[in-house]
Amino acid sequence: MNRADRQVWVNGSFYSAGEPALPAEIRGAMYGVGCFETFLVRDRRVLDLDKHLERFRKGSTYLGVQPPVPLDESLPGDLINSLIKKNSLPSEEAVVRMQLLSSGSRGYGPDAEEGYLILSASRWNPMQAGGITLHLTDTRTVPAICRPPDLKLSNSLHYLMAYRESAANGADDGILLSVEGYVAETSKANLFWRQGETVYTPSPDCDILPGTMRNRIIDLLTSEGIELVEGRFSPGKMLEADLLWVTNSLYGISPVGRMSEREWPVEDHLYRFIREQLEEEWNNLEISE
Numbered sequence: 001m002n003r004a005d006r007q008v009w010v011n012g013s014f015y016s017a018g019e020p021a022l023p024a025e026i027r028g029a030m031y032g033v034g035c036f037e038t039f040l041v042r043d044r045r046v047l048d049l050d051k052h053l054e055r056f057r058k059g060s061t062y063l064g065v066q067p068p069v070p071l072d073e074s075l076p077g078d079l080i081n082s083l084i085k086k087n088s089l090p091s092e093e094a095v096v097r098m099q100l101l102s103s104g105s106r107g108y109g110p111d112a113e114e115g116y117l118i119l120s121a122s123r124w125n126p127m128q129a130g131g132i133t134l135h136l137t138d139t140r141t142v143p144a145i146c147r148p149p150d151l152k153l154s155n156s157l158h159y160l161m162a163y164r165e166s167a168a169n170g171a172d173d174g175i176l177l178s179v180e181g182y183v184a185e186t187s188k189a190n191l192f193w194r195q196g197e198t199v200y201t202p203s204p205d206c207d208i209l210p211g212t213m214r215n216r217i218i219d220l221l222t223s224e225g226i227e228l229v230e231g232r233f234s235p236g237k238m239l240e241a242d243l244l245w246v247t248n249s250l251y252g253i254s255p256v257g258r259m260s261e262r263e264w265p266v267e268d269h270l271y272r273f274i275r276e277q278l279e280e281e282w283n284n285l286e287i288s289e
Contacts, residue, residue: 007086009079009119011068014086022116028101031108032155034115035059036099040124040250043092044081045285047278048212048249055212056098059151065102065115083121093124095250101154124250131257131266132246134186135171136235137162141184141207149207163187173246175235175259178206182232189248190214193241194270200237203230213247220277243268252278 006017015021027033036059037052046052053071060067084094099118139162142149158176166174166187173186184206185191190213192201199221204210221228238244244256244264253274255266 006120006122007083009083009117011117017120021118022101023103025106026102026116027104027106028116028154030106031102032153033063033065033102033104034100034154035063035065036097036152036154038095038097038152038250041080041084041094041096041121042282045282046080046096047282047285048216051212051215052098052249055151056100059153060100060115062148062151063100063102063153065100065104067100067115067117069117079119080121083119087121089121089123095122095124096120097122099154127251127254131255131264132172133170134244134246134256134259135166135169135174136259137165137174137176137187139165139174139176140179141176143179144207149209150204152209159187171259177235178232180206180232181234182206183235183238184208186246189246189251189254191238192217192245192247192253193238194243195241198227198229200229200231200233200241203232206232211248213249213252216278216281217247217253217274220274224273243270245271 007014008017010021035056037056039046039052057071080096084091097120100115103114103116139158142158162174162176173188175186176184178184183191183202185202185208190208190211192199202208218228239262246254246256253271255271256264257266
């Protein structure tokens with residue numbers, strides 16, 4: 001499906017993705033004033049939808065931008081399902097992006113801002129077999145003193161630049177370090193690794209975006225009695241790992257097969273266990289009618 005054929009939902013109406021639907025001079029376009037969430041929809045179900053909406057509302061409050069409609073967990077029962085049908089996407093699996101952009105006028109003034117709420121949907125493409133490759137980029141995370149790292153804000157140029165650098169080096173994704181030089185996250189996911197019997201993951205102190213899937217994996221591992229350490233780690237510590245993987249809400253977990261000259265196995269009983277547990281969680285969700 002090309003762009004002209006795709007349908008997006010904007011403030012209560014459907015438009016062609018190639019059709020102008022927003023004014024040109026709004027803060028959302030000029031300054032990147034906005035927030036977003038991206039999630040996987042499977043058979044009219046969304047894992048951790050409440051967490052996504054909670055973060056979205058926090059982003060809206062932080063920006064001082066009000067959504068034009070209330071956002072609650074009935075969303076997949078109406079807007080999301082309608083959007084998937086409009087775009088003739090398979091109901092089994094589709095990716096939905098929810099974006100809020102400020103309608104404020106040009107300049108930085110404190111005028112009240114109502115937002116443009118945009119929902120778009122696309123086909124879900126499964127991760128390739130054999131594990132992903134990572135590249136250690138020169139891009140750093142943005143310190144928390146500059147902006148809240150736990151919100152998905154539109155002006156996240158550092159993630160885009162890290163991804164571009166990794167692609168230019170033939171990798172699937174790129175690792176960002178904190179400004180202090182500690183391992184933080186990738187441009188699209190959170191990082192985990194296992195060394196011996198212990199699992200490690202960068203702490204929020206490294207200015208990471210702690211994703212919904214990251215938090216779910218932490219809860220799962222700790223409930224099984226697996227030792228998990230959150231902290232500040234050097235790249236060298238990560239490279240000593242026996243297993244390395246990334247997590248996000250679209251792919252669950254994705255094993256890392258290679259980074260530079262270092263390689264890791266992409267099959268392990270821990271990966272199988274986590275996938276089985278996540279699949280059980282999906283199956284236990286109520287279907288939204």
